[in-house]
Amino acid sequence: MGWHYAALEERFRRIAGIQGALAILDWDTAVVMPKKAAPDRGEQLAALRRVAHDLLTHPETGEQLSAAEAETDLDPWQQANLREMRRKYRHAHSLEPALVEALARATTRCEMTWREARARADFALLAPELEEVVRLTREAAQVTGAALGLEPYDALLDAHQPDLRDAEVVPLFDRLAAELPPLVESILAHQAKMPEPLRPQGPFPPARQKELGKALMARLGFDFDAGRLDESTHPFCGGTPSDIRITTRYREDEVASALMGVLHETGHALYEAGLPKAWRGQPVGEARGIAVHESQSLIVEMQACRSPAFIRFLAGELRGTFGDDPAFAPDNLVRLYHRVERGFIRVDADEATYPLHVILRHRLERKLIAGDLAVADLPAAWNEGMRELLGIVPPDDRLGCLQDIHWPVGGFGYFPCYTLGAMLAAQLFRTAEGQIPGLLAAIGRGDFAPLLHWLREKVHGVGSKPSFAELVRNATGGPLAVEPFLEHLRARYLAR
Amino acid sequence: MGWHYAALEERFRRIAGIQGALAILDWDTAVVMPKKAAPDRGEQLAALRRVAHDLLTHPETGEQLSAAEAETDLDPWQQANLREMRRKYRHAHSLEPALVEALARATTRCEMTWREARARADFALLAPELEEVVRLTREAAQVTGAALGLEPYDALLDAHQPDLRDAEVVPLFDRLAAELPPLVESILAHQAKMPEPLRPQGPFPPARQKELGKALMARLGFDFDAGRLDESTHPFCGGTPSDIRITTRYREDEVASALMGVLHETGHALYEAGLPKAWRGQPVGEARGIAVHESQSLIVEMQACRSPAFIRFLAGELRGTFGDDPAFAPDNLVRLYHRVERGFIRVDADEATYPLHVILRHRLERKLIAGDLAVADLPAAWNEGMRELLGIVPPDDRLGCLQDIHWPVGGFGYFPCYTLGAMLAAQLFRTAEGQIPGLLAAIGRGDFAPLLHWLREKVHGVGSKPSFAELVRNATGGPLAVEPFLEHLRARYLAR
Structure with a gap:
C-alpha cells in the first residue's frame, strides 16, 4: 500500500470520526436535547462541520491525492476508495469558503422563515429568502x-447520487409521467369496486406500539446491540453503521402507518449496518448514494412489508398485541395498506401517486437552477403541474409549494432520488424473487433472512466500490428501468 | 478590542464547540450508546480530541497570544480571558505529541487492566501498567x-486547580491529619450513645424516585429546559452550561443515599449554569477549577441538604412520595444522614472520614511523582497509611489501593481537590450564613433561592476572572482555612 494513500486513509478516518460525532449530535438534537441548548448546539455543529471541511479541503489533501494516484500498488478496493476520496475533495474544494458560509447562513434563515410561511400559507413571506437560496x-x-x-444541475444530482446525470433521469421520468396518470385512473376505478377499508380505532398504547415495532425490526435483522429505536417529532434514521439511531412518533389513535414508517427506516438501517466492515470510516465503505439508500428503505417497506403475504402475517401480530380490532382482519388490512388516493401532500402519498409528486418537483427545480423559472412564479407553476400530473390543484400554498423543507434548506437534486429508489427497489425485488425460491413465502412467515442475505451480497456489502450504474447492472442484470416498477404497480393494484 | 485578541476569541470558541461536542458524546456513551458502537465511538472521541488539541497548540495560537498580550485596549474580563488562554496554551503546548499519545495509550490500557485487577483483587496484574503510567x-x-x-507535582495540581501549589496543600492537610483522627474518635463515641438509625426498607419504585429527584432539583434551581436527569452505571454531571446532563442510578431497595447523590450533582450543575453567560465558550467563562467545583457540589450536599433543617423537610417529601416508612421519621433520618463510620472505600465515606482517605492518596501520589515511592511498594504504603489515618487495614487491595480509577487513567493531582472543596464549602457556607438572615430557615422550607443568589454572585458569576486565591478571599474575606470545616464537623456531630 502506497505511503500517500495510507496517509489519505488516516485523514479520511479522522473526517469520518468527526462526521460520526455530527450524526450522534443530530440525533441528540432531535431526541433528547433541552430547548435552551439550541444556540450552544449550533456552535458545536458549526465547529465540527468547519474542522471536517478544513481537513477535507486542506491543500495537503490535494497533494496527497495526486501523489497517491501515481502509486501503482493499490488493490481494487483501494483504487475505488481513492476515486471516492477524489470525488469528495472535488465537491468540497471547488467552493470558496465565503460561498459555503453564505449558503449556510441563507439556508438557516430561509428554513426559519419557511416554518412560519408554511404555517401561514404565505408564499410571499418566503419568496425573497428562497430567491437568495x-x-x-x-x-x-x-x-x-x-x-x-x-x-450545474448535474453537479447537484452528483452530490446526492454520485454519477447520476439528468440526461438519464429525464427519459425515465417522462415515461412515468406518461404511464402513471392513466394507471392511477385504472387503479382508482378498480378500487372503487371494493369495500372501503376500516381504519383501526385504538387506543394503541405507545409502549405496546414500541414493543411490536422493536420485535418487527429484530425480525428484519436489526441488531439492538448496534442501534436504537427512539422518539422524535420527525422520524429519521441516523447515527453511524455500528450505532444506528431510528426514531418514530407514536399516536394513541394510529398504528398502521406509524409501524410501516418504522419498517421503512429499518430498511435504511439494514443498508448502513451491512456496509463493508473492513471499510468503515473510508469513502468506499459508505452507501452508494441517496437513490440506492431509498431503494433499500422501499424494498423493505413497499416490496416486502406491503406485500399481501406480509400484511397477513402482520395482521396476526397486530391482533396479538392490541386485541381484536375489526380493521385487523387480513383482507381489510391489505386494502388499507394498498389504498391509493390522489392527494396534495407528497409524504402522505401512496407508491402509485408518489412519483408524480417527485416528477413535479424535478421539473420545477431544474428550471429554477437553469434560471428558466423565477421563484415568484413557483406557486402558479406548481399548481399547473399538479393539475397536469395528478388532476388536482391545492387550495393554498401550504398544501402546495410550501409543503417540503428541501428547497428552503438548499436541497436541490435530492427529490429525484426518491422515485429512482422506488424503481430500483422494484427491479431488485423482481431479480431477488427470480433467484430465491420461496422468497415471498418466507416473508409471509415473517422471515426476512433470505432477502437480507441477498441484499447484503448484492447491495450492502459492495459499499461504494461499484458506480451507481455498475451496482444496478451487477445486481439486476440491466440498467435502471421503468418497467419493473410499473409491472409491480399493475400486479399489486390491478390484478387483485 | 484588539485584532489579535478577537482572533483568539474566535479560535477558543471553536475549541469550546468541539469540547462541548465531546461532553455530549461522553454522556451518550454512558447513557444510551449500544455496546457494539464502542470502537466507532473511540474513533470519534480520538478525532475530536485531536482537532481540539491541534487548534489549541497550533503555532498561530502562540503568535496570536504574544501579539494580543501587546494590545493595550483590553478590559479586565478580556485581560483575564487572555491570561486563561495563555494558561491553557502553556499546559497543552509544552508536551510533545508523541508523549501525549503514549500517555493516552498507556492510560487506556491501564484502565482496562485495572478493571480486571480490581475485580480479582490482584495488584500484581496492574503493577507493570501502572508503573508505565x-x-x-x-x-x-x-x-x-x-x-x-x-x-512537577505542582504542574499536575495546576492542571486541575489553576494556581494551587502543594506548598499550600501540605500544611492544610497536615493540620487535618492531626485533628481529624481524634475528632472522628469523639464523634464515634458520641454516636454510640444514640440509637442506631433504621434504614428505609422499600421497595422504592425508580419512577417515583426520579420524580422526587427532579422535584428537588427544581427546588434547588435546576432548569430542565437547559438540562436533563438520566440514568447511568456511574453517576456524573456532564454536558455544557446550557445543556447540563446529570445521571444517577436507581435501586429498588435504596433511596436515601441515591437522592443525596442527585443533590450533590445538582450542586455541580448549578455552578455550570451560573457561569457568566456573556463569556460562554471562552476560558474566562469556565469554572475556576476542580476544588471550586467540588465546593459547589459539597455546599449543596453537605452544608445545605444534610443540614438537620433540610433533612426534616426531606422526611416529609419522602413520606409524601413513598408512604410511611419508620425510617422517614425526621430524627431517624437525621441520624441516618449523619452516620459516621470508618470504612475502606473513599466514595462510601462520610464527610468526617473522607478527608483522611484523600490525605492518604495525596501523600502517596506526591511520592510516586517524585520517585520516592515505587509502584510495587504501593499496597504496603497504602495499608500503613490507612492504619495511621483511619486505624483500619483493608483485607485485600480491592478494598485498598485498587479501589479508585484516578491513577490508572493518569489522574494525579486531582484527589486533593475533593477535600479542599469540602473546606471551601464550609468556609463559604459560614460566610453566607453571616450575610443572609434566615438562610438555614429558608433551606428548611426547601427554599434555596437565597443561597443560590449568593453563590451566583460570589462564585458562579465570576467564572475564571479571579484567581483561586482571589475567589476565596473575595467570597469569604480570607484565605482557604481548616477551621470552618473543623467547626462545621464539631457543630454537626458533637453538639447534637
Whole structure:
C-alpha cells in the first residue's frame, strides 16, 4: 500500500470520526436535547462541520491525492476508495469558503422563515429568502459543475447520487409521467369496486406500539446491540453503521402507518449496518448514494412489508398485541395498506401517486437552477403541474409549494432520488424473487433472512466500490428501468 | 478590542464547540450508546480530541497570544480571558505529541487492566501498567513544570486547580491529619450513645424516585429546559452550561443515599449554569477549577441538604412520595444522614472520614511523582497509611489501593481537590450564613433561592476572572482555612 494513500486513509478516518460525532449530535438534537441548548448546539455543529471541511479541503489533501494516484500498488478496493476520496475533495474544494458560509447562513434563515410561511400559507413571506437560496445554489452548482465538468444541475444530482446525470433521469421520468396518470385512473376505478377499508380505532398504547415495532425490526435483522429505536417529532434514521439511531412518533389513535414508517427506516438501517466492515470510516465503505439508500428503505417497506403475504402475517401480530380490532382482519388490512388516493401532500402519498409528486418537483427545480423559472412564479407553476400530473390543484400554498423543507434548506437534486429508489427497489425485488425460491413465502412467515442475505451480497456489502450504474447492472442484470416498477404497480393494484 | 485578541476569541470558541461536542458524546456513551458502537465511538472521541488539541497548540495560537498580550485596549474580563488562554496554551503546548499519545495509550490500557485487577483483587496484574503510567505522567509533569516554572507535582495540581501549589496543600492537610483522627474518635463515641438509625426498607419504585429527584432539583434551581436527569452505571454531571446532563442510578431497595447523590450533582450543575453567560465558550467563562467545583457540589450536599433543617423537610417529601416508612421519621433520618463510620472505600465515606482517605492518596501520589515511592511498594504504603489515618487495614487491595480509577487513567493531582472543596464549602457556607438572615430557615422550607443568589454572585458569576486565591478571599474575606470545616464537623456531630 502506497505511503500517500495510507496517509489519505488516516485523514479520511479522522473526517469520518468527526462526521460520526455530527450524526450522534443530530440525533441528540432531535431526541433528547433541552430547548435552551439550541444556540450552544449550533456552535458545536458549526465547529465540527468547519474542522471536517478544513481537513477535507486542506491543500495537503490535494497533494496527497495526486501523489497517491501515481502509486501503482493499490488493490481494487483501494483504487475505488481513492476515486471516492477524489470525488469528495472535488465537491468540497471547488467552493470558496465565503460561498459555503453564505449558503449556510441563507439556508438557516430561509428554513426559519419557511416554518412560519408554511404555517401561514404565505408564499410571499418566503419568496425573497428562497430567491437568495436559489441564487446561491445556482452559483455553487455552476462552480462545482465547472470543476467536475458537469452541467450545474448535474453537479447537484452528483452530490446526492454520485454519477447520476439528468440526461438519464429525464427519459425515465417522462415515461412515468406518461404511464402513471392513466394507471392511477385504472387503479382508482378498480378500487372503487371494493369495500372501503376500516381504519383501526385504538387506543394503541405507545409502549405496546414500541414493543411490536422493536420485535418487527429484530425480525428484519436489526441488531439492538448496534442501534436504537427512539422518539422524535420527525422520524429519521441516523447515527453511524455500528450505532444506528431510528426514531418514530407514536399516536394513541394510529398504528398502521406509524409501524410501516418504522419498517421503512429499518430498511435504511439494514443498508448502513451491512456496509463493508473492513471499510468503515473510508469513502468506499459508505452507501452508494441517496437513490440506492431509498431503494433499500422501499424494498423493505413497499416490496416486502406491503406485500399481501406480509400484511397477513402482520395482521396476526397486530391482533396479538392490541386485541381484536375489526380493521385487523387480513383482507381489510391489505386494502388499507394498498389504498391509493390522489392527494396534495407528497409524504402522505401512496407508491402509485408518489412519483408524480417527485416528477413535479424535478421539473420545477431544474428550471429554477437553469434560471428558466423565477421563484415568484413557483406557486402558479406548481399548481399547473399538479393539475397536469395528478388532476388536482391545492387550495393554498401550504398544501402546495410550501409543503417540503428541501428547497428552503438548499436541497436541490435530492427529490429525484426518491422515485429512482422506488424503481430500483422494484427491479431488485423482481431479480431477488427470480433467484430465491420461496422468497415471498418466507416473508409471509415473517422471515426476512433470505432477502437480507441477498441484499447484503448484492447491495450492502459492495459499499461504494461499484458506480451507481455498475451496482444496478451487477445486481439486476440491466440498467435502471421503468418497467419493473410499473409491472409491480399493475400486479399489486390491478390484478387483485 | 484588539485584532489579535478577537482572533483568539474566535479560535477558543471553536475549541469550546468541539469540547462541548465531546461532553455530549461522553454522556451518550454512558447513557444510551449500544455496546457494539464502542470502537466507532473511540474513533470519534480520538478525532475530536485531536482537532481540539491541534487548534489549541497550533503555532498561530502562540503568535496570536504574544501579539494580543501587546494590545493595550483590553478590559479586565478580556485581560483575564487572555491570561486563561495563555494558561491553557502553556499546559497543552509544552508536551510533545508523541508523549501525549503514549500517555493516552498507556492510560487506556491501564484502565482496562485495572478493571480486571480490581475485580480479582490482584495488584500484581496492574503493577507493570501502572508503573508505565506513573513514569509517563512524571515525565509530562517535569516537562510541563519546566515550561510553567513549577515543580512537577505542582504542574499536575495546576492542571486541575489553576494556581494551587502543594506548598499550600501540605500544611492544610497536615493540620487535618492531626485533628481529624481524634475528632472522628469523639464523634464515634458520641454516636454510640444514640440509637442506631433504621434504614428505609422499600421497595422504592425508580419512577417515583426520579420524580422526587427532579422535584428537588427544581427546588434547588435546576432548569430542565437547559438540562436533563438520566440514568447511568456511574453517576456524573456532564454536558455544557446550557445543556447540563446529570445521571444517577436507581435501586429498588435504596433511596436515601441515591437522592443525596442527585443533590450533590445538582450542586455541580448549578455552578455550570451560573457561569457568566456573556463569556460562554471562552476560558474566562469556565469554572475556576476542580476544588471550586467540588465546593459547589459539597455546599449543596453537605452544608445545605444534610443540614438537620433540610433533612426534616426531606422526611416529609419522602413520606409524601413513598408512604410511611419508620425510617422517614425526621430524627431517624437525621441520624441516618449523619452516620459516621470508618470504612475502606473513599466514595462510601462520610464527610468526617473522607478527608483522611484523600490525605492518604495525596501523600502517596506526591511520592510516586517524585520517585520516592515505587509502584510495587504501593499496597504496603497504602495499608500503613490507612492504619495511621483511619486505624483500619483493608483485607485485600480491592478494598485498598485498587479501589479508585484516578491513577490508572493518569489522574494525579486531582484527589486533593475533593477535600479542599469540602473546606471551601464550609468556609463559604459560614460566610453566607453571616450575610443572609434566615438562610438555614429558608433551606428548611426547601427554599434555596437565597443561597443560590449568593453563590451566583460570589462564585458562579465570576467564572475564571479571579484567581483561586482571589475567589476565596473575595467570597469569604480570607484565605482557604481548616477551621470552618473543623467547626462545621464539631457543630454537626458533637453538639447534637
